[in-house]
Amino acid sequence: MTQQRKIILQESEIPTHWYNIMADMPNKPLPPLHPGTHQPIGPEDLAPLFPMELIKQEVSTDKWIEIPEEVRDIYTLWRPTPMYRAYGLEKALGTKSKIYYKYEGVSPAGSHKPNTAVPQAYYNMKEGVKKIATETGAGQWGSALSFACKLFGIECEVFMVKVSYEGKPYRKVMMNTWGGTVHASPSSLTHAGKTILAKDPQSPGSLGIAISEAVEVAATNNDTKYSLGSVLNHVLMHQTIIGLEALKQLEKAGDYPDIVVAPFGGGSNFAGIAFPFLQNNLTGGKKIRAIAVEPTSCPKLTRGEFRYDFGDTVGMTPLIPMYTLGHNFIPSPIHAGGLRYHGAGAIVSQLLKDGIIEANAINQTECFEAGLLFSGSEGIIPAPEATHAIAEVIRQAKQADEEGVSKTILFNLCGHGHFDLSAYENYLAGKIKDYEVSKDEISASLAELDTPAI
Numbered sequence: 001m002t003q004q005r006k007i008i009l010q011e012s013e014i015p016t017h018w019y020n021i022m023a024d025m026p027n028k029p030l031p032p033l034h035p036g037t038h039q040p041i042g043p044e045d046l047a048p049l050f051p052m053e054l055i056k057q058e059v060s061t062d063k064w065i066e067i068p069e070e071v072r073d074i075y076t077l078w079r080p081t082p083m084y085r086a087y088g089l090e091k092a093l094g095t096k097s098k099i100y101y102k103y104e105g106v107s108p109a110g111s112h113k114p115n116t117a118v119p120q121a122y123y124n125m126k127e128g129v130k131k132i133a134t135e136t137g138a139g140q141w142g143s144a145l146s147f148a149c150k151l152f153g154i155e156c157e158v159f160m161v162k163v164s165y166e167g168k169p170y171r172k173v174m175m176n177t178w179g180g181t182v183h184a185s186p187s188s189l190t191h192a193g194k195t196i197l198a199k200d201p202q203s204p205g206s207l208g209i210a211i212s213e214a215v216e217v218a219a220t221n222n223d224t225k226y227s228l229g230s231v232l233n234h235v236l237m238h239q240t241i242i243g244l245e246a247l248k249q250l251e252k253a254g255d256y257p258d259i260v261v262a263p264f265g266g267g268s269n270f271a272g273i274a275f276p277f278l279q280n281n282l283t284g285g286k287k288i289r290a291i292a293v294e295p296t297s298c299p300k301l302t303r304g305e306f307r308y309d310f311g312d313t314v315g316m317t318p319l320i321p322m323y324t325l326g327h328n329f330i331p332s333p334i335h336a337g338g339l340r341y342h343g344a345g346a347i348v349s350q351l352l353k354d355g356i357i358e359a360n361a362i363n364q365t366e367c368f369e370a371g372l373l374f375s376g377s378e379g380i381i382p383a384p385e386a387t388h389a390i391a392e393v394i395r396q397a398k399q400a401d402e403e404g405v406s407k408t409i410l411f412n413l414c415g416h417g418h419f420d421l422s423a424y425e426n427y428l429a430g431k432i433k434d435y436e437v438s439k440d441e442i443s444a445s446l447a448e449l450d451t452p453a454i
């Protein structure tokens with residue numbers, strides 16, 4: 001053995017605080033607005049949906065927020081997660097660049113999602129909440145929250161986007177195994193679901209619709225709160241545990257990235273790996289380029305509009321200042337289910353607007369091709385979402401080679417693809433096609449919005 005492949009930390013090195021990038025942003029995000037009055041909302045408006053501690057975190061500008069002892073203790077079930085130097089991929093590409101990846105697929109649910117599911121369930125438990133309602137796209141968030149709720153004795157009710165419910169039956173069984181109840185969304189259990197079904201009985205569902213259903217259940221039941229797996233400030237902050245560990249690991253390897261890459265759904269795993277490095281960008285330290293990668297079928301960052309929009313389809317959530325394709329936009333049924341969301345979190349949207357982060361959109365065939373090259377050189381079969389980061393890393397490494405330079409590239413391997421094998425089956429059978437949204441489709445969806453422009 002000549003080269004060290006794995007860079008690992010001890011349990012005692014798990015960070016004690018999450019990093020809140022709000023403290024260092026040159027322009028803070030605009031405030032969320034009330035869906036009815038369009039006035040800025042206060043903590044009391046969110047109280048029916050979230051426990052007070054999470055509301056405080058949502059609006060906090062404190063730079064560091066302590067991770068509760070009980071949460072750190074549960075984190076040790078899978079954290080610290082390993083970082084790998086991708087020698088196999090580097091060799092397969094014949095690149096002079098160095099590639100590292102942080103692997104979040106070692107968590108019980110197989111993705112980064114438990115990093116926030118556990119603290120969210122914990123704060124709900126502390127405030128006496130009996131049940132949490134939520135949505136899930138590809139099933140990853142629903143499994144993570146079912147797992148976390150089980151640990152704290154809370155009931156978990158999940159609205160799962162119908163195409164995924166039908167395409168990924170084992171994700172549902174996983175949620176059931178951890179005690180979660182799962183409904184295909186749109187369902188006839190809520191007013192929101194019935195409204196959608198009345199318009200389109202064949203609706204494949206979307207994250208936006210499933211959020212409406214879960215919010216409705218929480219808003220109309222006293223003992224039930226709502227929980228979101230991405231987009232919101234506190235969710236992004238919980239995920240910074242990824243980047244904070246990565247900083248320590250790269251320090252051990254004596255390295256620092258030029259480029260940090262992650263796939264982008266609502267922004268949580270991207271924020272998780274990139275924000276702790278961007279802290280240095282924003283405070284006069286070493287600079288990285290942070291690149292968020294979205295699918296061409298759902299290109300809110302690269303082709304959406306920066307304006308106020310709802311987080312859900314029916315218009316029940318607060319209005320968030322975000323890059324959006326419009327809350328009625330229903331993305332094509334690509335295989336990266338976790339990236340099929342019409343909008344982006346307020347913090348990541350502001351950072352993109354201010355040129356502090358970059359975004360790119362890639363077609364799914366290029367992503368699957370990258371996923372196959374990765375699994376064939378590094379072993380791990382990546383989640384279809386994660387292949388978007390890998391495809392971008394390959395582009396960056398090739399470009400560096402063409403320019404005759406060597407870059408250090410870090411990416412987030414946010415999950416494994418063991419529940420996405422039907423997607424790989426389709427790819428191997430040559431059945432995967434690319435979806436590029438037309439200009440007209442995007443303008444038509446945005447034209448329907450009567451939410452405030454910015």
Ligand SMILES: *Cc1c(COP(=O)(O)O)cnc(C)c1O
Pocket residue numbers: 111112113140141229230231263264265266267268269270338339383385386414415416
């Ligand atoms: C949920 C999910 C995503 C997308 O959500 P983000 O909040 O943007 O991270 C990406 N990859 C995996 C594996 C996921 O589970």
